[in-house]
Amino acid sequence: MKLSLYDALQNPEQIIETMKDADIATLALVLTYITSDLSYLEKIKPYVKGAFDYAVNVPEDISLEIRSALTKKLLKITNKNNKLNKFNPIENKYLDQLMSVGVGTEVAKEYIPMMEEELNFDTFSARDHFIDNIKKHKNKPKVIIVGSGLCGILAVIKLSKANIPFTIIEKNDSIGGTWYENNYPGCGVDTPNHVYAYSFEPSFEWKEFYSKRDSIYKYLQHCVNKFDLTKHIKFNTTVESIKYDESLKIWKSTIIYEGIKTTIESNIVISAVGQLNKPSLPDISGIETFNKPLIHTAKWDKNYNFNNKIVALIGTGASGMQVAPELAKITKKLIIFQRTPHWIIANPNYHRKLSKGKKWVLENIPYYASWYRLQLFWGFCDGIHESLCKDPNWHFPERSINHTNERFRINMIKHIESLVGDDKELLDKVIPDYPPYGKRMLMDNNWFKMLKKENVNLITDKINYINQNSITTINKSYNIDAIVAATGFNAGKMIWPIKVIGKKGINLNDYWENDNPRAHIGITVPNFPNFFMMYGPNTNLAHGGSIVFQGECQIRYILGCINLLLEKNYNNMDCKIESYIQYNTKLDEQHGKMVWTHNKVDSWYRNKSGRVTTNSPWRLVDYWNFTREPKETDYIFN
Numbered sequence: 001m002k003l004s005l006y007d008a009l010q011n012p013e014q015i016i017e018t019m020k021d022a023d024i025a026t027l028a029l030v031l032t033y034i035t036s037d038l039s040y041l042e043k044i045k046p047y048v049k050g051a052f053d054y055a056v057n058v059p060e061d062i063s064l065e066i067r068s069a070l071t072k073k074l075l076k077i078t079n080k081n082n083k084l085n086k087f088n089p090i091e092n093k094y095l096d097q098l099m100s101v102g103v104g105t106e107v108a109k110e111y112i113p114m115m116e117e118e119l120n121f122d123t124f125s126a127r128d129h130f131i132d133n134i135k136k137h138k139n140k141p142k143v144i145i146v147g148s149g150l151c152g153i154l155a156v157i158k159l160s161k162a163n164i165p166f167t168i169i170e171k172n173d174s175i176g177g178t179w180y181e182n183n184y185p186g187c188g189v190d191t192p193n194h195v196y197a198y199s200f201e202p203s204f205e206w207k208e209f210y211s212k213r214d215s216i217y218k219y220l221q222h223c224v225n226k227f228d229l230t231k232h233i234k235f236n237t238t239v240e241s242i243k244y245d246e247s248l249k250i251w252k253s254t255i256i257y258e259g260i261k262t263t264i265e266s267n268i269v270i271s272a273v274g275q276l277n278k279p280s281l282p283d284i285s286g287i288e289t290f291n292k293p294l295i296h297t298a299k300w301d302k303n304y305n306f307n308n309k310i311v312a313l314i315g316t317g318a319s320g321m322q323v324a325p326e327l328a329k330i331t332k333k334l335i336i337f338q339r340t341p342h343w344i345i346a347n348p349n350y351h352r353k354l355s356k357g358k359k360w361v362l363e364n365i366p367y368y369a370s371w372y373r374l375q376l377f378w379g380f381c382d383g384i385h386e387s388l389c390k391d392p393n394w395h396f397p398e399r400s401i402n403h404t405n406e407r408f409r410i411n412m413i414k415h416i417e418s419l420v421g422d423d424k425e426l427l428d429k430v431i432p433d434y435p436p437y438g439k440r441m442l443m444d445n446n447w448f449k450m451l452k453k454e455n456v457n458l459i460t461d462k463i464n465y466i467n468q469n470s471i472t473t474i475n476k477s478y479n480i481d482a483i484v485a486a487t488g489f490n491a492g493k494m495i496w497p498i499k500v501i502g503k504k505g506i507n508l509n510d511y512w513e514n515d516n517p518r519a520h521i522g523i524t525v526p527n528f529p530n531f532f533m534m535y536g537p538n539t540n541l542a543h544g545g546s547i548v549f550q551g552e553c554q555i556r557y558i559l560g561c562i563n564l565l566l567e568k569n570y571n572n573m574d575c576k577i578e579s580y581i582q583y584n585t586k587l588d589e590q591h592g593k594m595v596w597t598h599n600k601v602d603s604w605y606r607n608k609s610g611r612v613t614t615n616s617p618w619r620l621v622d623y624w625n626f627t628r629e630p631k632e633t634d635y636i637f638n
């Protein structure tokens with residue numbers, strides 16, 4: 001049985017000991033928050049050098065003093081229901097001091113309101129700003145949400161809070177999207193899981209700092225159950241088309257369930273179909289003739305037995321990095337075909353498990369989880385954004401983009417050399433020639449150690465063709481038993497294959513020239529009134545943050561739009577073309593300054609003409625500001 005806070009406090013010595021597993025900076029933040037005594041902050045300030053727990057080195061006497069003082073205070077104010085009595089949290093005006101010490105650097109003023117929201121203490125649930133107002137209105141619009149992944153679930157939690165009627169259409173037989181479909185061995189997050197959770201729903205079940213797929217899927221299931229959402233979801237139902245009826249000012253969605261087509265109507269459509277939902281196979285001559293298993297990581301075949309097989313892995317991006325070390329454990333031979341190497345960063349927390357003590361503290365010490373999340377959030381916030389901007393005067397523009405970027409490069413090369421430096425041929429194959437962060441950064445999942453295994457081959461020759469049972473490069477043929485394609489998704493072809501038809505019969509896919517999706521703030525498109533997107537064009541993050549953060553910003557904006565419609569008593573709102581063009585012009589200008597448009601970088605972030613269509617170029621705080629509230633002047637109301 002789990003020990004409650006009240007019970008644990010009956011043995012103060014033991015709780016002081018348990019807290020050793022926790023982060024001392026975080027405990028000091030809790031203590032300061034509940035006592036309003038700023039002296040503890042001063043004590044730890046010199047030792048906190050960054051937002052990550054491993055960067056904190058507080059002397060044991062100070063640490064013991066903090067753990068003891070916190071225990072004493074909690075003993076005094078915790079009641080038998082594990083709630084705190086008679087306690088006044090520190091005044092808001094001091095919160096910036098707490099934040100700055102907690103993250104080991106001065107938090108600039110422009111970040112404070114966003115950070116307060118991330119803390120999500122009751123007093124700051126500003127993200128639900130529009131909900132109370134929407135609730136007051138009697139006749140609310142009906143909403144259809146396409147997709148029940150992380151964003152769709154988030155949307156409906158908020159819509160249900162606002163008493164807005166909605167239906168979710170989901171093509172799968174389960175919720176979860178990414179975290180349902182991707183179940184290859186090793187699949188998991190590369191964002192720390194404590195921030196890869198909604199700000200209003202922490203999870204105390206995580207066993208690791210970077211959870212695997214099963215834990216994330218379970219977390220999403222927990223949210224769906226807690227908010228009682230299942231009854232609103234039409235599973236195994238695919239949205240085929242969504243058409244705007246101009247005379248009735250409604251959307252008509254054609255859905256297919258068990259082969260039968262029906263049409264459902266709504267005032268509003270929210271697309272939450274994700275960017276990474278349509279697996280893409282490599283375009284290699286003869287691939288269709290391969291007559292052995294060809295398994296995409298996003299369509300894993302659990303029944304295929306990889307033991308003692310000769311397996312080819314095509315693709316060395318994020319999924320390849322996760323699946324390959326697992327395959328190398330069981331296959332007779334793993335032949336990895338690499339087109340370009342990725343930059344890979346060492347992360348001491350990547351494989352670490354949470355200790356029992358830390359888990360207990362996260363769940364039981366009041367406010368600890370919120371402060372801990374905030375520290376992690378900051379660590380993955382905008383810290384490196386500036387270093388991803390090109391310095392026009394930089395001396396080595398062919399390999400890096402500025403001084404800091406060059407330092408990243410040097411440090412990562414050191415890491416690689418420490419692991420494979422003794423093998424010159426291998427070393428040459430694994431060091432990228434483009435600047436760090438140009439493609440998605442990967443975390444070292446024992447990749448280099450794996451490359452040195454006897455049964456692993458890294459092939460960098462171009463694949464010429466595939467036939468029934470082999471892969472042939474320009475130099476050699478390899479007989480294989482199976483191919484694993486870790487070749488990602490059709491990310492740039494957004495919302496497709498759903499046919500979205502707006503005003504005047506405009507087809508969204510045509511409007512976007514097939515592979516050039518754009519939207520105002522990533523959310524709305526002219527001629528598609530009341531059609532909102534989550535994780536839409538240019539909202540993927542490659543410098544920090546997570547899609548959870550983006551999703552929370554987007555749903556707040558969408559609720560702001562619904563609020564405007566209700567307040568102004570209009571049926572629909574259509575994004576002005578000028579706002580759309582202005583936003584995207586600025587966005588493209590900003591991308592031109594960033595690493596993702598470097599001439600040596602070819603990635604899924606870019607379309608055929610080289611425009612970045614998936615990623616956001618903005619700092620998180622910029623996007624947060626853009627999405628706080630819709631501007632009436634950006635829309636035409638009807």
Ligand SMILES: Cc1cc2nc3c(=O)[nH]c(=O)nc-3n(C[C@H](O)[C@H](O)[C@H](O)COP(=O)(O)OP(=O)(O)OC[C@H]3O[C@@H](n4cnc5c(N)ncnc54)[C@H](O)[C@@H]3O)c2cc1C
Nearest residue numbers: 147149150151171177178189190191238239273274546547
């Ligand atoms: C292996 C992997 C690891 C990742 N790790 C991270 C990470 O660490 N951090 C991070 O921030 N992001 C990560 N991502 C990105 C991830 O996709 C997002 O974080 C997030 O899960 C996206 O959620 P979503 O709801 O927008 O889309 P999805 O999860 O893709 O869900 C979309 C849903 O829409 C449904 N759908 C699609 N088309 C239709 C249709 N026509 N009709 C009905 N339903 C439809 C799908 O079935 C699916 O359920 C990762 C992605 C992958 C693939």
